[in-house]
Amino acid sequence: MKLQECIDFATEHPVCSLATVDGDQPRVRAFLLWRATENGFYFETVNPKDVYEQLKANPKVEICFFNNESDLEKAKTMRLSGEVEFLDDPDLKKQLLQEWPFLQDAEPILELFRIQSGEAFFWTMADFLKEKEIERIRF
Template sequence: MDINDYISFASANPVCYLATCDGDQPRVRTVRLFFADKTGFYFGTLSPKDMSKQLHHNPKVEVCFYNNPHNQAQAKQMRLTGTVEFVDDPKMLQRLHKKRLYLDDIAGRDLEPISEIFKVSTGDVHFWSLSDVMNEANLEHKVF
C-alpha cells in the first residue's frame, strides 16, 4: 500500500474515532478529519476541551476511520497510530474556522481564538476488514 491509499480512505470517511490518554484511562470520541495529505492527517479542536488538554499532556493517539457500509461484508477500517503535533498556521486556522462556522452558532461566540489544529505526520497505519479477523499478526502496516 502507498500512503495515498490511506489518505484517500481517510478523506472519503472523515468521521472517525480518536483515542487519547487521560492518565491511565483511555478516552475515545468521534471527531472529523479536517484534511489529509502527504504532510499528515489534520484535525481541529478547541483549547478549553479535555481532548486538547490530554493531547498537550500526552500527544500519543490512535485514530480509527471506518467506511460504515450497508453490507457488513464490505466493512473496512483504517487504524492510524502516532504522535500529535500542534500546528501554528493562522491561514490554516482561518480555513478551519470558516469550514466550521456552525460551531460558532452552537457556542454563541467566535471560536477562532480558541481553535487549535493538530496533525499526525508520523506513525503507523494499516487497514483491517472482516476477512482479517484471524490474521491481525500478518496485516500490512505502513510506517510514515
C-alpha cells in the same frame, strides 16, 4: 499499500474515533477529519476541552476510520497511530475557518493539530485473527 490509499480512505470517511489517555484511563470520542495530505492528517479542537489537555499531556493517539458499510463483507476500517503535533499557523487556521465557517465563533480558542508521521493499516472481516500479519503503512 501506499499512503495515498490512507489519505483517500480518511477523506472519504472523515468521521472517526480518536483515542487518548487520561492518566491511566483510555478515552475515545468521535472526531471529524479536516484534511489529509502527504503532510499529515489534520484535525481541530478547542483548548478548554479535556481532549486538548490529554493530547498536550500525551500526544500519542490512535484513530479508527470506518467505511460505515452495513454489509460486513464490505466493511473496512483503517487504524492510524502516531503523535499529535499542534500547529501555530495563522494561514492554515484561516483556511480552516473559510472551509468550516461554523467554527468562526471558536477562533480565539481553536487549536489545529496533525499526525504527520506514524503507522496505518486496513482491516476487514477477512483479516479476523490475522491482525499481526497485516501490512503496515509508515508515513
